[in-house]
Amino acid sequence: MNNHPDPLDRLIGNLPKEVAPPGNLWPRVAARLSRRPRQATPMALAAAIAVAAAGLASLFTWAVLEGRSVPRVIQTVAVTTSFEEPRDPKYVLARDAVEKTFRERLALLEPATRAKIEASLAVIQRAHEDIRKALAADPQSPALEQLWESTGRDEFDLYDSVVQATQPAMTRI
Amino acid sequence: MDSSSEPTDTIVAAAAGDVVAFERLYRQFSPRIYGLCLRLTGQREAAEDCTQESFVAAWRALARFERRSRFSTWLHRIAVHCVLSRRKGLRFAYEVSEPAMGLPERADPGSGAPPLDVERAIAALPEGARHVLVLVGIYGYSHAETAEVLGIAEGTCKAQLHRARQLLTAALGLETS
Numbered sequence: 210m211n212n213h214p215d216p217l218d219r220l221i222g223n224l225p226k227e228v229a230p231p232g233n234l235w236p237r238v239a240a241r242l243s244r245r246p247r248q249a250t251p252m253a254l255a256a257a258i259a260v261a262a263a264g265l266a267s268l269f270t271w272a273v274l275e276g277r278s279v280p281r282v283i284q285t286v287a288v289t290t291s292f293e294e295p296r297d298p299k300y301v302l303a304r305d306a307v308e309k310t311f312r313e314r315l316a317l318l319e320p321a322t323r324a325k326i327e328a329s330l331a332v333i334q335r336a337h338e339d340i341r342k343a344l345a346a347d348p349q350s351p352a353l354e355q356l357w358e359s360t361g362r363d364e365f366d367l368y369d370s371v372v373q374a375t376q377p378a379m380t381r382i
Numbered sequence: 383m384d385s386s387s388e389p390t391d392t393i394v395a396a397a398a399g400d401v402v403a404f405e406r407l408y409r410q411f412s413p414r415i416y417g418l419c420l421r422l423t424g425q426r427e428a429a430e431d432c433t434q435e436s437f438v439a440a441w442r443a444l445a446r447f448e449r450r451s452r453f454s455t456w457l458h459r460i461a462v463h464c465v466l467s468r469r470k471g472l473r474f475a476y477e478v479s480e481p482a483m484g485l486p487e488r489a490d491p492g493s494g495a496p497p498l499d500v501e502r503a504i505a506a507l508p509e510g511a512r513h514v515l516v517l518v519g520i521y522g523y524s525h526a527e528t529a530e531v532l533g534i535a536e537g538t539c540k541a542q543l544h545r546a547r548q549l550l551t552a553a554l555g556l557e558t559s
Contacts, residue, residue: 216556216557217547217550217551217554217556218519220500220554220556221500221515221519221520224500224501224520225417226414226417226418226520226521227413227414227416227417228413228416228417228420229413229416230412230413230416230429230430230433231426231430232430234412234416234430234433234434235405235408235409235412237434238408238434238437238438239401239405241434241438242401242404242438242441341446342448344443344446345446345447345448345450346451347459347463348439348440348442348443348446348447348456348460
């Protein structure tokens with residue numbers, strides 16, 4: 210840059226970067242925030258996952274005792290929940306509990322099968338994390354949002370598959 | 383506090399769902415976001431809508447904000463996306479409303495009239511040229527950043543800036559240096 214800037218550069222450079230909105234826009238913004246149950250979402254989600262986990266665990270127990278299979282309609286509870294991944298501690302705890310149950314069932318499988326499932330899970334989780342990072346950089350992308358939710362569901366689908374696969378093994382216990 | 387400082391604690395609180403903290407962010411950053419939207423759209427009503435949309439979108443995405451970039455940079459990116467999304471959704475209305483600004487294409491060099499207001503002249507630029515001029519010229523984006531956020535080639539970005547400068551120089555009746 211020289212000492213005698215172009216007159217146009219000088220004009221543009223003198224423009225203020227901040228312009229006060231003509232009115233108070235906050236009430237309209239706030240009204241739309243209140244419609245999104247942001248704080249309730251982790252709680253509701255944690256509750257939904259906890260209920261699903263508890264329901265599945267109860268069904269596993271019932272199925273083991275009765276030698277019956279888990280009704281499909283109830284299994285889908287755990288895999289059809291559209292969700293975000295909030296940092297709410299209760300959500301994290303509930304999520305960990307679901308994963309713990311899955312790990313316990315996974316341990317019932319043959320090592321080779323278990324290795325394949327763990328590899329699949331790693332792929333899904335890596336994809337989920339990659340998409341999360343992309344969303345952090347481009348939070349307005351609907352395509353990324355859909356992919357992120359899709360990989361989240363894929364993870365639950367895998368849990369569901371393992372639940373089904375471990376059913377005969379559990380009945381042999 | 384000006385919008386150039388990063389209120390880390392407030393950002394963290396807002397990300398955890400604290401609406402009061404988010405309002406503080408809105409108070410701090412809305413003038414800059416409104417200014418950006420106003421320059422990008424060239425229309426007050428559209429700028430108000432885009433400012434609102436930007437903060438609502440920011441609220442929804444804030445839990446995923448990782449602070450690898452500045453909050454203001456991240457918010458700017460959201461605002462630009464909101465403007466571009468609105469333009470796609472309201473293409474016809476957006477394009478037909480521009481002539482209603484009533485701005486002439488250029489100042490009359492022989493009239494002795496004062497130069498046109500630079501803000502109005504920027505608002506009267508063709509959309510592509512205006513977007514590039516606003517981001518590069520006023521808000522200090524690099525050509526690479528501008529090209530990425532607008533979804534255009536860097537060469538196109540440079541060409542649009544050149545075009546914008548030519549049109550503004552003519553419209554404002556400026557001597558080229």
